[in-house]
Amino acid sequence: MNDTNTPFAHRPDPELGDALRAALTPTGHAAFVARVLAAAHRPADPLVDVLARWSRLGIAAALIAAMIATVIASRGDRAAAESAVGGADPEAVVAGVQAPEAGVLFAASVDR
Amino acid sequence: MMATDPVPPPGPAPPAHPAQRTDAGARTAEGVDEATLAGRARAGDRAAFGELVRRYADQARRVARAVLRDPEDADDAAQDAFLSALVKLQQYDPSRPFGPWLMRIVANAATDRRRRRRVRRAETLDEGLLAGGHRPDEVAEREVLGERLRQALAELPERRRMAVVLFDVEGYSHAEIGGILGMPEGTVRSEVFHARRRLRALLAEWRDGG
Numbered sequence: 001m002n003d004t005n006t007p008f009a010h011r012p013d014p015e016l017g018d019a020l021r022a023a024l025t026p027t028g029h030a031a032f033v034a035r036v037l038a039a040a041h042r043p044a045d046p047l048v049d050v051l052a053r054w055s056r057l058g059i060a061a062a063l064i065a066a067m068i069a070t071v072i073a074s075r076g077d078r079a080a081a082e083s084a085v086g087g088a089d090p091e092a093v094v095a096g097v098q099a100p101e102a103g104v105l106f107a108a109s110v111d112r
Numbered sequence: 113m114m115a116t117d118p119v120p121p122p123g124p125a126p127p128a129h130p131a132q133r134t135d136a137g138a139r140t141a142e143g144v145d146e147a148t149l150a151g152r153a154r155a156g157d158r159a160a161f162g163e164l165v166r167r168y169a170d171q172a173r174r175v176a177r178a179v180l181r182d183p184e185d186a187d188d189a190a191q192d193a194f195l196s197a198l199v200k201l202q203q204y205d206p207s208r209p210f211g212p213w214l215m216r217i218v219a220n221a222a223t224d225r226r227r228r229r230r231v232r233r234a235e236t237l238d239e240g241l242l243a244g245g246h247r248p249d250e251v252a253e254r255e256v257l258g259e260r261l262r263q264a265l266a267e268l269p270e271r272r273r274m275a276v277v278l279f280d281v282e283g284y285s286h287a288e289i290g291g292i293l294g295m296p297e298g299t300v301r302s303e304v305f306h307a308r309r310r311l312r313a314l315l316a317e318w319r320d321g322g
Contacts, residue, residue, distance in 0.1 A: 009304075009305075010285075010286070012279055012280045012281075012283055013280050013308060013312075015315065016276075016280050016308060016311055016312060016315065017280040017281050017283075019257065019258075019261055019311075019315060020261060020265075020276070020277060020280060020281045020311070021174070021281045022254060022257075022258055023257070023258035023259075023261040023262050023265075024173075024174040024177050024178060024262070024277065024281065025170055025173075025174055026170075026173050026174075026177065026183050026186070026187070029169055029170060032169050032173065032187060032190070032191075033162070033165050033166050033169050035187075035191065036165050036169070036190075036191050036194045036195070037158070037161070037162050037165060039191060039195060040158075040161060040165075040194070040195055040198055041158060
């Protein structure tokens with residue numbers, strides 16, 4: 001029994017290591033290195049392209065924000081109106097207001 | 113039982129074992145240590161980054177392949193890791209070994225890719241090879257053993273796979289592997305022990321005539 005057969009072993013097992021290395025080492029070392037370096041040194045996108053991408057995203061975000069703001073604002077207006085008329089339907093209150101009679105208006109203007 | 117018929121490693125020269133490994137501060141044949149190379153790469157020196165990639169390419173690809181059985185997936189993950197390392201070089205502490213720092217990025221890249229990738233069509237294994245059919249030439253026999261080992265590795269839990277490869281193939285210490293995989297040293301020892309037990313059984317079976 002060698003000392004690599006226990007959980008306390010602190011040395012690599014050369015036979016197993018060699019076998020695993022042979023099983024896992026792929027071919028094409030130089031091609032892989034070249035591929036990584038080509039990717040690493042690929043020129044960055046031109047500034048215009050980056051800005052264009054950002055602007056498209058910005059416009060989309062602004063549209064979504066505007067829609068959300070519109071919904072929130074319309075809900076807020078309705079809530080404010082309801083509180084002003086004591087919880088009644090604001091549309092009903094507005095529709096229920098009677099126009100003043102012509103005589104009253106005339107008397108008021110004569111008094112002045 | 114120990115080996116009487118060691119398997120010769122084909123392909124590229126095997127990486128250095130712990131005693132030979134180039135950690136930060138260690139001099140290489142080119143006379144440039146990895147901390148210096150990392151510093152130069154951080155400053156935009158392409159040649160320095162290229163040298164780091166050359167030194168660690170095989171190791172990174174093996175570790176990625178321990179996670180991703182598909183060699184192309186593994187290479188993609190290894191490439192992602194190198195590019196990520198290039199971006200994160202500012203975070204590298206030159207007083208510490210470069211290898212474990214890079215391998216942590218490789219392990220994360222491989223794990224992320226495995227999680228993200230679609231379920232691919234099951235890899236078709238050569239049934240003849242798996243059934244233990246012998247071929248006359250030694251190269252073919254090594255191919256059979258390699259496929260069996262990869263299959264056995266694939267059946268192990270992911271962290272166990274990475275632990276045994278980092279320990280027995282790449283020569284990292286239990287403590288370093290703990291740092292790479294984010295687990296206690298004792299857990300690393302346990303994972304390596306269990307992985308070895310399975311893989312050694314396969315090797316023994318192979319030696320006995322598979």
